[in-house]
Amino acid sequence: MKFTKSEATSFLLIHPEHPSKLIWDAYLLILTLFLAYWVPFSLSFIEETPESMTKFEFAISLSYIFDMLLNFNTSYYYKGTLITNRWKICRFYLTGMFWVDAFSSFPYEWLTNPPLQNSQVSTPKYFGIMKLFRFIRMAKLLRLLKGRKIFYKIEDYILNEFISVIYAIMKIAIFLSIVAHWIACLFYYTSNSQSNSTEFTWVKFFLSGRAEDVDVFELYVTSLYWAFTTMISVGYGDITPQNPLEMTVTVSCMVLSCAYFAYIIGNMGSLVSKHLAYDQRKSEIRVGISRYLRKKDIPKKLQRKVMAFIDNLMENISSYRLRDYEVLDLLSQPLRNEILDFLYHDILNKCSIFTRYFSNDVIANLTKALQVENYSPNDVVFYEKQQSRKMYFICSGLVSIMHGSTNLVYKKLQKDEMFGEIGFFVGHNRTATAKCSDFTLLQSLDLSEALIFTDKQDDFGSIINNLSSSCGKQNYSVLMICCFLCDCLGHVAKDCTVEKIQSGIDSIVINYKKRKTKISKYTDAFQEPKSPIARPIYKKKVVPEKIFKDDLEMQEKIKKFMVEQAPHYNELIPGSKQDIVDKILERSDEDSCD
Structure with missing residues (x-):
């Protein structure tokens, strides 16, 4: 786990968002989910808890107690500020989830069946106080109140939309099965508690037509079957309550389970509609563009090119649902600048010209001027001899740098490579044609936009002018430009002597x-x-x-x-x-x- 120095003390604190803390919380959640199934089942279907399970429950209690100690040493966020003052941390925990953790962490199984006691020593399990302690074990399930927060933390680490939907369905299925499990255990316990009385119960009715004994597993499956049929309001009638107490429990279970089942169905419908909403929107956009192109009698070849570009664009942004500018518009300007600097600072650092002549502050400001441009196959970014003060950074795709008149390909540039430095720094006409060979995503940097964001930094403009004046007679050594044909420094492929051996x-x-x-x-x-x-x-x-x-x-x-x-x-x-x-x-x- 990640520890940080406290501002008020010299003790080490645990950061609340460190992955190790999340792994520990997930481990406790798995233990709690196990108890959510095991404790009700053992109270209803098992008269005496096995010693091995008692020891395992005691180990879980020790894990809960250790987690309480960690919570006293875990910092927390308050209104966006990380609190590292130990007194504030203790007060925050004591006034929050401390009492829930205390009741759920107490080793109640030690009182009914001490795990370290000799197994031959009998314990008064049938006294009323012992039965009370057995039911108090249900307090351990209070830890489920913290499960929702842990599920949200895990969801933050899921980037794929499909996996996110599967994860949400899994959460719903887990809690639905827990509720059905609890109802099944309660229904069986209600009947089993009257086994010594003269009341006729559903268990006696179920066993009356059987010549041999029925094991616990079959009784549990029967109870679970009744629970699910009751929750979905089907009720086939083969398993029915036989006395007033069972009827009362059945009515209570029907009211609660139907409400919860309706809540589950609502969540499932909302989840599916949210997942399909974007796909429906994509379909509407695609159909609308297709109708527009046909209405305007656009050539078939151009129609296919436009639709291929739209499909690729939709596929790129479908994983996040929000475009970059939509995410950044939700943030404050300082946070936006920090994110832009983190995302694009490395892109500019890959260009040796920036790292050689400009400071980190200038590079951080230049990240604000970067613009996203999408291209489809065979799209031309710029032509040879064209005037443009832009340079480009390839985020994905393939760009061919070629001779303008003959289309001879000098070189194919891939991801994390750049082009257009001469036009950006010097202002000369383009020395080659740049053409996309695949669906390509570029980050472009325009000199006019760069001057706006570096307005208060006069050294940027002066450095640009000095670089431009240093590149006279097509000598680009100061820009670290190398020929694509001979790999020599200082000239481009168009002016290479190798190119002129044949006089054309x-x-x-x-x-x-x-x-x-x-x-x-x-x-x-x-x-x-x-x-x-x-x-x-x-x-x-x-x-x-x-x-x-x-x-x-x-x-x-x-x-x-x-x-x-x-x-x-x-x-x-x-x-x-x-x-x-x-x-x-x-x-x-x-x-x-x-």
């Missing part, structure tokens, strides 16, 4: 495609033939994007060859482009032979 990657692909399809070397593959007679080979226009998309293996060979030939860039001449293509094709033939 389109020429290599065109020439390779000419060889592959046996197109004449004097004809441009991207132009329609000028001859009035159509040739079969030109029926379908060759698109560069299609070439890159269908021939990924060729992309890898080109990039590998460019990296190998980078040191010899100065020795190459423009006329050697065809030689490069020949070498690539030779390598391709060698790989196929292998």
Whole structure:
């Protein structure tokens, strides 16, 4: 358990929300639930409690007594403030649950059957005082009053909505079975207490038609069967009260059990309706959007794209039922700032630029400027040469950084990676196109919003200006920018020398495609033939994007060859482009032979 120093004393205190405290409370709750079944059953169906069970009950009492000592050393919250003053803690406990714990912790079983006493020594179990002590054992069930609070604490640790519903149903089922168990025990005890009298009871009526003795288990199942049929107001009539006392008990049980059963049914209905309410709302939104798209004659392909995005968005927020801004709007501004700093401080710290040039206070203020953006597959975050002062942090999904004109993928970024630093810090046009390859969740940081939240911190603006002025001539070393092709520091893939070895990657692909399809070397593959007679080979226009998309293996060979030939860039001449293509094709033939 977690201990904290008290403000008034030097003694150690237990924190009320520590997981070890919750485990201890759950352990006591399990013991209490066991007693809720065992104590009524032993009073009704068992004339003499076994010595092993008496010792076990005594061990439970010792656990309760130890829990009382812990409660005197456990701090508590009062109006949101953690109280650690020992005198206040003792007074709070003595005026609260102390007396309930005291009555439920007393070892009453010691008075009727001491567990350490010699089993051969007889005890006056049939005296009235001994019977009274046996029934006083029911006081241990007062601990059930604390069970509701423990159940709520356990529920706070459940994040999955489906498991939460199962947990709620389990709680209802447990307490329903306890009530039915108590009614069954009371109904049997009422009849069994009159066994020595001349009154005709339901037990005598049940045993009258049987030639052999009935064991305790069958009698208990029969009583439990009667309890459930009475609680749900069915009453088949095969088990009925036979004398006025049993009728009185039956009427009392019917009134109480019907009220409790109605309460249970109401809770079950409320639980199901709450669980289905959000699903119904999702269905309404989905149907409404679908009708709107059809009414506006939106193309089918775009309709499917919109609906896939809506389904993914609903699935992401269905586990929590509340969106982020709905949760944060319920909190005060200081609490909201603390949560934002905790959630997003690590995101900004993953960017070495922030940790290198900005203080923790500036980073904490920048977390307030982060905005959530959702994208579907093939959505473009920004295009090459576009002007934008945003940078992005990937929370989930996949983003491809690619060449603007050829769609050649430089690199695919995954969760916990970032992009867009040059536009944010320097203000240059985008050097590549960012396109989502999956349903993607991004955190975006806009410079204009960042300046608002860091208004009183002048060093932020000055640092941004210094970084921008230090990145002249496309040298981004101060931003720790590395090329996606050669991994060298200071430049981007667009300006990489490896990229310029062939004086344009389109020429290599065109020439390779000419060889592959046996197109004449004097004809441009991207132009329609000028001859009035159509040739079969030109029926379908060759698109560069299609070439890159269908021939990924060729992309890898080109990039590998460019990296190998980078040191010899100065020795190459423009006329050697065809030689490069020949070498690539030779390598391709060698790989196929292998």
